[in-house]
Amino acid sequence: MDFSTIKNTFDRVSKKRKLESVKTQEVIDRVLQEIEQTAEQLVDCNECSKIEETAFLTRLQAQLSKYEPLTQLGAAQREVNQAFNQYGKLVEKYPFLDIAKAYRDIEFDRHSVNKIIALHFYRQGQFELGDCFIDEAQETNAAILRAPFVEMHQILEGIKDRNLKPALEWTRLHHSELNEKGSCLEFKLQQLQFVHILLESGRLAALQHARSSFKYYATLHMGEIQRLMGCLLWAKRLDCCPYRDLLDPKHWEVILIEFTKEFCNLIGQAYNSPLYVTILAGCEALPSLIKLASVMANRISEWRSLKQLPVEIQLPNSLQFHSIFSCPVSRDQSTADNPPMLMPCGHVLCRQSIQKLAKGPSQSFKCPYCPLEVYISNCRQINF
Structure with a gap:
């Protein structure tokens, strides 16, 4: 599902809202300026007659009528409403996604997850919240992460105050x-x-x-x-x-x-919070996971018990941190015992997949992706 259209429409609504806010402030400032000028004139004119006071107020009313503040505010608000209505109609066209379908029971290391959450709070400078979380989660070992980030935020605050x-x-x-x-x-x-x-x-x-x-x-x-x-x-x-x-x-x-x-x-930490990166990667992968779960809707037990996803989830380069090769035939990730092997044709498979295809060290086999006949002896191991 392509969400770029929704994002672009939302950005337009946000831009209209900011412009409306600026316009509203300008109108308020102009009206306030006219009122303050009239008030100063009335204060300076201590012995003004009723006619002169009425003249000042009449002039103020004429200036405000000429400026038409309510009309200008209404026009700006109408533009925001129109953009917001368009955004609402666009969102309604997209089907509701039940993200619970993509859920699977996976065993987590609770202590590691708690440590990542506490680390996120400390990284963001939310030290009281991090301390509270550690106390309630009873993860006292995670408190050692606090001191370095306290020092970091103290220095960052100094930089913000132009103190280097x-x-x-x-x-x-x-x-x-x-x-x-x-x-x-x-x-x-x-x-x-x-x-x-x-x-x-x-x-x-x-x-x-x-x-x-x-x-x-x-x-x-x-x-x-x-x-x-x-x-x-x-x-x-x-x-x-x-x-x-x-x-x-x-x-x-x-x-x-x-x-x-x-x-x-x-201090041995990544620039971005691991919790932030994990959630961002999850959001990127969620549409594919929901689609996969829908395809396997009739095989719920198999879906729940999967140890490895049957398809690759494409993530942007910014979320790819390690060179991990997955064999396109077996879908297994390469390991030290099952490394990736480059065939003469340029295609790459894991060693175990090549051995299964060859059925013997001296027998040739056809590459699964091109017509070339290949011998195991002609394949070279790739090291990332």
Whole structure:
């Protein structure tokens, strides 16, 4: 089932809603401005006669009538309603999917699942919720995951407040590990710190920072350092200088992501939460699983007892993390005892499948996917 149409329609509704919100705020601000101006005029005119007060109010009424705030608000709301109605009609065309059909009884390691959930809470900075979950699930061993993420979020909060000192101190303590990985995080933080100092404290303070910090990165980052030195010539006109791209606020957003990736990597954790990745992969696979369950509706017991799915579930590249080969003939995943074998024709099967097809080491067999006759001796093992 293709949900792209529904997604695009929903995006249009969301866009209309945002535009309507902006328009509503503009109308409210305009009406409020007119009322405040009239109120100020009435306050300033302490000895105004009834006629003058009436004139002020009449002018206010005329301005509001001319501006027609209710008409403008109504027009904006009608556009949102129309888009929302179209979205509702589109959703109704799609059949209701009973996701319970795709459910199968699978044995889970309860402790591992609880650990993944607690890790997700800590990763998101929801430490009280994570502690509560661990207490109620009685998973005290999972609490060791808390301290690293407390430190990470404290540093991230500092970066959000334009305070890079905690992040720079962390990179200093882990300089050797970052160096071994070829990470540029430390220099990027120093670069961002230089621009921040130049904006906040001026040319002299930025130059002092450059002299004390950039000498360690001259070999690998001379080009970037030269651009930063060029900023000193435009200290009071940075917004119109050739290096104004260095002032882009997006650099702070990028450094948040890069720091999180490097921090998680050094503590042996993935950048994305395993719980998030699992749910995302499940959502991608759910339509195929529901379709498969419908096909096997008359064989419920077989469906419930499956140890391995009879078809491959295609996931996007972003959700593929390991090179795992599944034999197209047996549907079994390759193992050390049953590795993938490349045939002369270019097709790949697992060794056990080839042995079954050949029925003997000296006998040829036909490739299941092309007319070529193949001997086992001509097949080569593939190592991922």
